[in-house]
Amino acid sequence: MEQITSFNPPHRILMGPGPSDVPQRILDASARPTIGHLDPEFIHLMDEIKQLLGFAFRTENRLTMPISAPGSAGMEACFVNLVEPGDKVLVCINGVFGNRMVENVNRCGGVAITVDDEWGKPVDPQKVEDALKADPEIKVLAFVHAETSTGVRSDAAALASLGKEHGCLVIADTVTALGGIDVRIDDWRIDASYAGTQKCLSCLPGVSPVTFSDEAAAKLSNRKQPVQSWFLDMNLVMAYWDDTTAQRSYHHTAPINALYALHESLIMLQEEGLEAAFARHKAMHDKLKEGLGGLGMEFLVEPEYQLPQLNLVCIPDGVDDAAVRNQLLEEYDLEIGAGLGGLAGKVWRIGLMGNSATEKNVNACVSALANIIE
Amino acid sequence: MEQITSFNPPHRILMGPGPSDVPQRILDASARPTIGHLDPEFIHLMDEIKQLLGFAFRTENRLTMPISAPGSAGMEACFVNLVEPGDKVLVCINGVFGNRMVENVNRCGGVAITVDDEWGKPVDPQKVEDALKADPEIKVLAFVHAETSTGVRSDAAALASLGKEHGCLVIADTVTALGGIDVRIDDWRIDASYAGTQKCLSCLPGVSPVTFSDEAAAKLSNRKQPVQSWFLDMNLVMAYWDDTTAQRSYHHTAPINALYALHESLIMLQEEGLEAAFARHKAMHDKLKEGLGGLGMEFLVEPEYQLPQLNLVCIPDGVDDAAVRNQLLEEYDLEIGAGLGGLAGKVWRIGLMGNSATEKNVNACVSALANIIE
Numbered sequence: 001m002e003q004i005t006s007f008n009p010p011h012r013i014l015m016g017p018g019p020s021d022v023p024q025r026i027l028d029a030s031a032r033p034t035i036g037h038l039d040p041e042f043i044h045l046m047d048e049i050k051q052l053l054g055f056a057f058r059t060e061n062r063l064t065m066p067i068s069a070p071g072s073a074g075m076e077a078c079f080v081n082l083v084e085p086g087d088k089v090l091v092c093i094n095g096v097f098g099n100r101m102v103e104n105v106n107r108c109g110g111v112a113i114t115v116d117d118e119w120g121k122p123v124d125p126q127k128v129e130d131a132l133k134a135d136p137e138i139k140v141l142a143f144v145h146a147e148t149s150t151g152v153r154s155d156a157a158a159l160a161s162l163g164k165e166h167g168c169l170v171i172a173d174t175v176t177a178l179g180g181i182d183v184r185i186d187d188w189r190i191d192a193s194y195a196g197t198q199k200c201l202s203c204l205p206g207v208s209p210v211t212f213s214d215e216a217a218a219k220l221s222n223r224k225q226p227v228q229s230w231f232l233d234m235n236l237v238m239a240y241w242d243d244t245t246a247q248r249s250y251h252h253t254a255p256i257n258a259l260y261a262l263h264e265s266l267i268m269l270q271e272e273g274l275e276a277a278f279a280r281h282k283a284m285h286d287k288l289k290e291g292l293g294g295l296g297m298e299f300l301v302e303p304e305y306q307l308p309q310l311n312l313v314c315i316p317d318g319v320d321d322a323a324v325r326n327q328l329l330e331e332y333d334l335e336i337g338a339g340l341g342g343l344a345g346k347v348w349r350i351g352l353m354g355n356s357a358t359e360k361n362v363n364a365c366v367s368a369l370a371n372i373i374e
Numbered sequence: 375m376e377q378i379t380s381f382n383p384p385h386r387i388l389m390g391p392g393p394s395d396v397p398q399r400i401l402d403a404s405a406r407p408t409i410g411h412l413d414p415e416f417i418h419l420m421d422e423i424k425q426l427l428g429f430a431f432r433t434e435n436r437l438t439m440p441i442s443a444p445g446s447a448g449m450e451a452c453f454v455n456l457v458e459p460g461d462k463v464l465v466c467i468n469g470v471f472g473n474r475m476v477e478n479v480n481r482c483g484g485v486a487i488t489v490d491d492e493w494g495k496p497v498d499p500q501k502v503e504d505a506l507k508a509d510p511e512i513k514v515l516a517f518v519h520a521e522t523s524t525g526v527r528s529d530a531a532a533l534a535s536l537g538k539e540h541g542c543l544v545i546a547d548t549v550t551a552l553g554g555i556d557v558r559i560d561d562w563r564i565d566a567s568y569a570g571t572q573k574c575l576s577c578l579p580g581v582s583p584v585t586f587s588d589e590a591a592a593k594l595s596n597r598k599q600p601v602q603s604w605f606l607d608m609n610l611v612m613a614y615w616d617d618t619t620a621q622r623s624y625h626h627t628a629p630i631n632a633l634y635a636l637h638e639s640l641i642m643l644q645e646e647g648l649e650a651a652f653a654r655h656k657a658m659h660d661k662l663k664e665g666l667g668g669l670g671m672e673f674l675v676e677p678e679y680q681l682p683q684l685n686l687v688c689i690p691d692g693v694d695d696a697a698v699r700n701q702l703l704e705e706y707d708l709e710i711g712a713g714l715g716g717l718a719g720k721v722w723r724i725g726l727m728g729n730s731a732t733e734k735n736v737n738a739c740v741s742a743l744a745n746i747i748e
Contacts, residue, residue, distance in 0.1 A: 001429050003644060004422050007637050009409045019630060022408040030631065031405035034396040034578060035383045036709045048378050055375050068580065069443035072626035073605045080603075103604050198627055204408060206442065206580060206629030228602050229454075230477050231447045250714070252446035253572055255580030256393060257404060258632065263381050270377060335410045340624070 012329070013356070015365055016337035017148050017310055018176070019198035019205050020353035022261075026203055029264035030257045037254045045263055046241060046254075052266035053209050056178055056201075056274070057193065059185035063212040063234065065241040066262060067194070068255050071175045074194030074208025076104055077232040078171050081212075081220055082140060082192055085109030089140040090131055090168070092123040092159065096149035096340050097173055101142050108228065113138065119342060120312070122305045123154040125162060132166040141168040146177035148199075149340045151312035151349065152305050153181060160188040169216055175199060178209065179269055180281045180309035180353060191216040197258075200281070200309050202354030203265035206258045265354075281308040284357040288350065291366030295373065300347050309357065311350040312343070316373065321345050324372055332368040386703070387730070389739055390711035391522050391684055392550070393572035393579050394727035396635075400577055403638035404631045411628045419637055420615060420628075426640035427583050430552055430575075430648070431567065433559035437586040437608065439615040440636060441568070442629050445549045448568030448582025450478055451606040452545045455586075455594055456514060456566055459483030463514040464505055464542070466497040466533065470523035470714050471547055475516050482602065487512065493716060494686070496679045497528040499536060506540040515542040520551035522573075523714045525686035525723065526679050527555060534562040543590055549573060552583065553643055554655045554683035554727060565590040571632075574655070574683055576728030577639035580632045639728075655682040658731040662724065665740030669747065674721050683731065685724040686717070690747065695719050698746055706742040 014021045035042050046065075053064045067074045079101070083089055087110045091101045094117040105112040113135065115127040123143050132138055141163035145156045156172055163170040169191040174183050180200030185193055191213040198205035212220070212234065220234055227233035231252065240251040269277060285308030289299065292313055300312035315321050321338065325348070328334045337349030350365060388395045409416050420439075427438045441448045453475070457463055463479045466472055468491040479486040487509065489501040497517050506512055515537035519530040530546055537544040543565040548557050554574030559567055565587040572579035586594070586608065594608055601607035605626065614625040643651060659682030663673065666687055674686035689695050695712065699722070702708045711723030724739060 001425065001644070004426060004637075004641055006403065006641060007406070007419050007422075007634055009406050009419075009634070010415060011407050012409045012413065014408070014410060016410055018627060019408050019410060022631075027405040027407070027631075029380065031401040032381070032383050033385050033401070034388070034393050034572075035386050036388060036390055036393060037579070039386065039703070039709065041384060045381050045383075048381070051375065052378060069447060069605065070626045070629065073443060073447075076603065076605045100604065107600060107602050107604055196627070198408075204629065204631045205411070205627040206632050226481060228481050229450065230474065230481055231443065231450045252444045253392060253570070253579040255444065255578065255629075255632065257396075257401075257578045257635075258580055258629065260381055260383070261631075263378075267378055267380060270375070329413070335413065 010333055013334045013361055013364055015351050015356055015361060016335045017349045017351050018196060018353060020202045020351060020356040022202055022204060023355045025268065026261050026264045030204060030261035032260055034256050037256060038248060038250065042256065043248055045259065049259060049263050049266065052263065052270060053211065056266060056269060057183060057185045057211050058187065059211050061185065061211045061213055063217050063238065066207040066209045066259065067232065068207060068252060070206055071194060071196040071208045073232065074210050075100065075173065076229065077210055077234065078192040078194050079104035079108055080227050080229045080232055081234045082169055082171065082216060083108040083110040084224055086111065087140060088113060088135065088138045089142060090115065090138045092128060092143035094121060094123050094150065094152060095119055095144065095147035097144045097147060119150050120152060120300045122152050123159060125155060125158045128159060129162050132162060138166065138168060140171060142171040144173040145183065146181065146307050148176045148310060151301050151307050151310040153307050157188045160190050164189045169219060176307065176310055179277055181278055181307065185211055197262055197265065200354045201265045201269065204258055204261045207255060207262055281352060281357045284352045284362055285311065287359065287362045288352060288366065291362060295370055309351060309353045311352065312347045313350055314347055319373055327372050328368055332364065334364060334368055384707055387708045387735055387738055389725050389730055389735060390709045391723045391725050392570060392727060394576045394725060394730040396576055396578060397642065397729050399642065400635050400638045404578060404635035406634055408630050411630060412622060412624065416630065417622055419633065423633060423637050423640065426637065426644060427585065430640060430643060431557060431559045431585050432561065433585050435559065435585045435587055437591050437612065440581040440583045440633065441606065442581060442626060444580055445568060445570040445582045447606065448584050449474065449547065450603065451584055451608065452566040452568050453478035453482055454601050454603045454606055455608045456543055456545065456590060457482040457484040458598055460485065461514060462487060462509065462512045463516060464489065464512045466502060466517035468495055468497050468524065468526060469493050469518065469521035471518045471521060493524050494526060494674045496526050497533060499529060499532045502533055503536050506536060512540065512542060514545060516545040518547040519557065520555065520681050522550045522684060525675050525681050525684040527681050531562045534564050538563045543593060550681065550684055553651055555652055555681065559585055571636055571639065574728045575639045575643065578632055578635045581629060581636055655726060655731045658726045658736055659685065661733065661736045662726060662740065665736060669744055683725060683727045685726065686721045687724055688721055693747055701746050702742055706738065708738060708742055
């Protein structure tokens with residue numbers, strides 16, 4: 001075999017649906033010397049990460065930690081732990097990730113009931129209420145707070161409240177939400193949530209913060225049959241991550257350096273403050289809207305439901321989707337996202353996530369699009 | 375919440391059962407700027423990683439790629455994809471990881487049949503042959519090539535050959551083997567294998583190289599029911615990783631920077647050459663044996679079955695296991711591993727994996743133990 005040489009990635013401006021621009025400070029943290037996953041210094045780091053995630057999720061949940069795999073595995077961790085064969089789960093679908101939730105329910109042997117809303121619209125709480133009333137056997141309600149495929153924010157507080165009124169465990173996808181818009185796990189009574197690191201935390205992709213309420217933890221310890229995934233079985237993961245266990249026991253080898261990075265990214269969020277981070281995302285979103293509006297471009301989503309961190313822009317008539325994205329990448333080192341599913345070819349997904357939500361990026365994006373399209 | 379500050383890990387010498395010492399060159403690679411998981415430059419990197427893994431595994435298997443999660447998930451990927459409910463699986467147990475395989479079979483709804491050998495002994499091929507003859511319905515044979523809990527090398531070639539003679543798919547755990555001792559996926563006709571990055575590749579923990587033969591791929595595409603894990607469903611993962619697909623489609627967000635690191639570690643293995651790497655592990659193992667022998671210390675495993683990369687040393691009578699390990703860590707910044715399960719308190723696990731297999735490390739370990747124990 002021919003000798004392969006080291007990889008030197010280009011310096012991209014990441015304005016797609018994630019990963020977002022990773023600050024040098026986080027890259028530097030990730031490259032510090034690797035230590036053992038049972039080293040007392042590492043256990044201390046784990047405890048700090050749990051505290052910091054509690055801060056980001058606004059929760060006191062003891063079971064708050066990162067899953068050692070990407071957001072898709074975070075989603076799976078929530079479903080395989082909380083859904084047993086035969087359990088009815090109400091899944092709200094208004095984009096790709098609602099569909100993925102249904103896949104998860106099916107593969108757990110659960111029974112998925114769905115409420116469907118058009119892609120680009122939020123989940124309709126009235127439909128959810130009707131569905132919950134129609135079937136009192138529904139045990140779990142699942143929805144996506146910030147839909148990465150459509151740029152829509154649904155009303156997580158209202159949806160979770162409906163779920164709790166009807167005795168459900170509530171699972172919320174906060175992959176694209178966390179750090180970009182308000183997420184209040186405890187106030188809203190969300191029982192399980194999974195987030196992403198490579199979105200509004202501007203961290204490396206590869207791990208997924210999760211949190212489970214006491215009610216979810218009770219379900220976990222009272223399961224009739226074992227969790228179908230050994231790797232994602234929270235009963236086992238807890239033995240390694242739970243701070244009330246005096247002696248941490250080995251479950252799997254944690255992704256040490258990825259956790260250095262997560263720790264640093266959460267410290268940066270703590271330094272900035274949640275409200276300030278949300279305000280920055282909102283301000284950059286407004287600036288982007290103004291800039292793209294000046295080019296005559298329209299947003300897919302009604303203003304009330306727009307995510308500041310992920311902007312779905314309708315591709316103007318006569319403009320070649322792929323050609324423009326390629327030109328942005330090749331000539332401007334700027335990545336924006338393509339549409340998914342039924343929105344492919346119709347929209348671009350422009351991310352302003354975490355460290356990508358800066359004036360410099362907004363200006364770069366608007367001026368590049370102006371040059372290419374006009 | 376009090377402001378948490380950045381983490382600065384100590385510089386440890388890692389001589390436990392993994393992670394091993396990560397070369398600065400790999401840390402540097404991991405900290406290069408993050409790019410998108412669908413960026414053409416990243417797709418090119420993925421293709422090179424597949425080639426390099428083919429080299430390391432000595433395989434032409436098209437389905438050769440890293441799973442985006444640690445070795446435990448690599449194990450799970452092999453089982454959930456290849457075992458369907460009711461399938462009989464013969465699992466060879468001679469340590470912790472054989473037991474974990476049984477857990478995986480059970481959680482797939484498979485029927486585990488086991489052949490057991492004492493911890494510290496290799497898998498006995500005669501027992502395997504007897505078991506395969508006794509039950510022609512066995513569809514899968516699974517064993518651990520290099521047992522990380524005991525430091526034992528089993529005869530992978532002989533075991534795989536027995537499995538194939540009896541019409542089984544063969545799953546081999548090569549987590550601790552890959553890069554440290556010879557692994558020949560194609561020559562030995564192993565159908566599925568998963569490895570670790572943080573062992574003899576001296577890379578960051580967090581991803582797990584896997585490979586599947588054409589026969590395994592056929593089983594995959596002819597399953598009667600979907601794989602129970604969405605995240606680990608190779609039918610879906612292939613759409614992202616498979617080089618014959620013209621347009622890669624999004625499955626999950628790859629751990630970009632962890633893959634920069636894996637790529638660099640495999641390049642380093644290619645530069646050194648497999649045979650040279652194996653010889654280095656063997657030479658350092660011999661040197662460690664000589665040094666520890668001089669201290670009157672004995673090895674748990676018979677010489678014929680000793681893994682050069684993981685040395686199980688009996689703790690001398692009257693020596694306090696935990697106290698010595700703590701002293702090594704605190705005064706010498708040197709990590710060695712504790713015994714697991716029935717071997718806890720009886721042995722130390724001294725790793726000479728990848729970049730940790732150096733004269734400097736052997737000398738540091740032997741002299742530190744001499745100072746502490748004598």
